[in-house]
Amino acid sequence: MKWKGRRQSSNVEDRRGMSSGGKTIMGGGILGIIILLVNVFGGENAQMITPVLEQLNQGQNQPATEQRDLTAAELEEQAFVKTILADNEDVWSRIFQENNLQYKKPNVVLFSGAVQTDCGNASSDSGPFYCPADQKVYMDLTFFEELKTKFGAQGGDFATAYVIAHEIGHHVQTLLGTSAKMRQMQQGKSKAEANKLSVALELQADFYAGVWTHYNQQMNNILEDGDLDEALSAAHAVGDDAIQAKMQGRIVPESFTHGTSEQRKYWFMKGYKSGDIKQGNTFEELGLY
Template sequence: MKWKGRRQSDNVEDRRGMSSGGKTVVGGGIIGIIILLINVFGGENAQMLTPVLEQMNQGQSAPTEQRDLTAKELEEQAFVETVLADNEDVWTKIFNENNLNYKKPNIVLFIGGVETGCGNATSDSGPFYCPADQKVYMDLAFFEELKTRFGAKGGDFATAYVIAHEIGHHVQTLLGTSSKMRQLQQGKSKAEANKLSVALELQADFYAGVWTHYNQKMNDILEDGDLEEALSAAHAVGDDAIQSKMQGHIVPESFTHGTSEQRKYWFMKGYKTGDIKQGNTFDEIR
């Protein structure tokens, strides 16, 4: 991905130089949480994670220590700041075109554990968006886990896709889609509620594709292999791929994020059309 030399957002909180601060969540690593919830980068499902995190949150407070970020961490920070700036520019443009105002979210980078408006969390939960404070939380170690344990190709555009997916959940919060989905889930069976969750997640993938479409036109960001990196990440975090890998069989009614093919389809639909109006996944799940 071509990203250097462009505007960087001021809305990234890099807490990686802070350690041992606040409470931490006792957990068994990303695999343990995935087995429990069959959930990778939580998006709006941070709402689902909150009660689990609260139950597990039995850590102890400790004094905060600070250190200087390494050269690699500073490079990662600059990349995230640039990708977030690109998201800000694209979604401000789209919202303005539809006579709406775009409120910019923050991204919080952390290592190990973090306090959020949705409760305390660790890197076990993967990147997620918290609607309570309208922030995206990411431990960048997740992307190595995504590559080594789940077979994604990796690469900077895989990271950009995940960021854009989480910003897609912010867009859903601003448009009221998320709150409407939660209302529709009330009184539904677990399987029916899960279908609505899948629709929300696939729409966030669609919005990530729309962002890619606009950003390519505005900044010519794509290099050879970038789309393949995004599609590989989307495939790796499909519910069917995760369940097959982690438990050896697939339970479709328990899906919360969509299959690998669905995630790839909706990302590419967003990328090819660039039309936010074509992302009604609630009526058109493929």
């Protein structure tokens, strides 16, 4: 991916130089307790885990922090994230303006180990997620190594860009009111029906990641050979069916919260090919309204 030499966003908080002596609230790696609630690419579902996180946090000490200098590799990662966030800001500001709307820029928080959010505390086991309460994306970048080693994704810088764009997609859903509407629709539904609505929300975030790629390619000519394959490999690796088959040896469709590998790849590519946010009504196409 071609990313160097462009504008970098000032809306990145890098907390990786902060170490804590306090306890993290979760364990068991990337498929620990958090994945039952948020799954990989936590998304808007992060808001729903707040009561559980608060319960888990009872009686735990607030961590005391110490500051260290970031390494050269960490500074390079920071520059990459700042550039990708700036690209998202530019693309979504343009799309919102074209639709007579105003885009409010979110922050991205980089952390190591554990982090405090307005949706509760979380550990690295949560994977990247968006917290609608503070409108921030939280990422421990070690996730991307686990994405390759544990889930078999191809890896690469554009895989990381896809994940960031997916989480920014959840921010777009918050600004447009889609997330709030989805939560209202989940009220009174069975677990299986509520999960279907969650799947639609997540697939739409994948679609928005594709839309971002479409516009960013037009604006900045970012793509190199293999970049789309990196994104599709990441999308395939975190499909509910792929994760369940790998981790538990069986697939339970009614428990899906993010969509199958094929669905995730399809909606990302639909967004990329069309560049039209009006074609991303996953709820209607899945027959949910």
